[in-house]
Amino acid sequence: xxxxxxxxxxxxxxxxxxxxxxxxxxxxxxxxxxxxxxxxxxxxxxxxxxxxxxxxxxxxxxxxxxxxxxxxxxxxxxxxxxxxxxxxxxxxxxxxxxxxxxxxxxxxxxxxxxxxxxxxxxxxxxxxxxxxxxxxxxxxxxxxxxxxxxxxxxxxxxxxxxxxxxxxxxxxxxxxxxxxxxxxxxxxxxxxxxxxxxxxxxxxxxxxxxx
Amino acid sequence: xxxxxxxxxxxxxxxxxxxxxxxxxxxxxxxxxxxxxxxxxxxxxxxxxxxxxxxxxxxxxxxxxxxxxxxxxxxxxxxxxxxxxxxxxxxxxxxxxxxxxxxxxxxxxxxxxxxxxxxxxxxxxxxxxxxxxxxxxxxxxxxxxxxxxxxxxxxxxxxxxxxxxxxxxxxxxxxxxxxxxxxxxxxxxxxxxxxxxxxxxxxxxxxx
Numbered sequence: 001x002x003x004x005x006x007x008x009x010x011x012x013x014x015x016x017x018x019x020x021x022x023x024x025x026x027x028x029x030x031x032x033x034x035x036x037x038x039x040x041x042x043x044x045x046x047x048x049x050x051x052x053x054x055x056x057x058x059x060x061x062x063x064x065x066x067x068x069x070x071x072x073x074x075x076x077x078x079x080x081x082x083x084x085x086x087x088x089x090x091x092x093x094x095x096x097x098x099x100x101x102x103x104x105x106x107x108x109x110x111x112x113x114x115x116x117x118x119x120x121x122x123x124x125x126x127x128x129x130x131x132x133x134x135x136x137x138x139x140x141x142x143x144x145x146x147x148x149x150x151x152x153x154x155x156x157x158x159x160x161x162x163x164x165x166x167x168x169x170x171x172x173x174x175x176x177x178x179x180x181x182x183x184x185x186x187x188x189x190x191x192x193x194x195x196x197x198x199x200x201x202x203x204x205x206x207x208x209x210x211x
Numbered sequence: 212x213x214x215x216x217x218x219x220x221x222x223x224x225x226x227x228x229x230x231x232x233x234x235x236x237x238x239x240x241x242x243x244x245x246x247x248x249x250x251x252x253x254x255x256x257x258x259x260x261x262x263x264x265x266x267x268x269x270x271x272x273x274x275x276x277x278x279x280x281x282x283x284x285x286x287x288x289x290x291x292x293x294x295x296x297x298x299x300x301x302x303x304x305x306x307x308x309x310x311x312x313x314x315x316x317x318x319x320x321x322x323x324x325x326x327x328x329x330x331x332x333x334x335x336x337x338x339x340x341x342x343x344x345x346x347x348x349x350x351x352x353x354x355x356x357x358x359x360x361x362x363x364x365x366x367x368x369x370x371x372x373x374x375x376x377x378x379x380x381x382x383x384x385x386x387x388x389x390x391x392x393x394x395x396x397x398x399x400x401x402x403x404x405x406x407x408x409x410x411x412x413x414x415x416x417x418x419x
Contacts, residue, residue: 163309163310163313166310166313166314167313170313170314170317170385170389172316172317172385176384176385176388179385179388180388205274205278208275208278209278
């Protein structure tokens, strides 16, 4: 049977999928944080691979829904950009986990406490911002701008943190292989926060367009 | 009251913002020259942060205008792409400066004399190209783009020479790691200039 509902709006579905993608991104970061907060735990890839796959599946569902749907409240390219930036969060987390596992002996004893705090704050902010999309319209711009400003602040703190760790790594007190490995890992964690910032930017762009 | 000027064209404002953004890139390069030429002084990040911050403001303003303006002088995605690549110039220069200051104690005696003049040339060409965009002068842009490509290619050669020295047996490993990072970042500044040149050429060709 010809379904007009199918052809026209499926907005609730899009919002649900985007929120699901944001939640998956947060889950992967939560899994990482649990492992990093327990230095004795042996990191395995399973949880990260699953989170990335779940995110990929949602991204595919969004692409399919975009093809099948005739009218969307949000512009389709905006939905695509947002879905893409959300997917990159667990993907970068997975990349970090892979590198962390192969360099376990070198990174033993390293504290990632400051990174964990920032990662948590950034992904919480991403989930909250994506949820705001359901209430598009007048008056939402200031709210989303304030949320985005907070996300930018977190990203700024992450930039400062990388300089702090570089100062230590380049102090001459560490073996050079460790310097290379740790720098790679720290930069990947910073990239996760950059991906969250990109998501915040995409959400802000949508709200601005629809305000 | 509906403001038609706001909804329709704000051509001049777009070009002015792009020119100002390119100028912030040039200001960042001037600050870079100052700290590299005065290696014994106490370097400060103030000028770099200022250039990047101003450029960020300009880019944000331009992005907001793109959403709220109905008719734009160039295609929206081209303007967006150009604003984005122009912002990345002072951002990359600032990133270099931050790391240069941190790594300075380990890289005593190193200089970047071969890369700096190329960066200065590249940013000056970008400035001229952004100005030429307002005039829509295709001939001029083409010539400048060729020059920019030549500078970028020279920068690649300079980086290879620099890496060859770092990879020599016996070169202190930590110093090599830091110098490689810094040289890569300087090359990236020129790459960003090349990217800006590519976007401008693309825009001009499309509108010629």
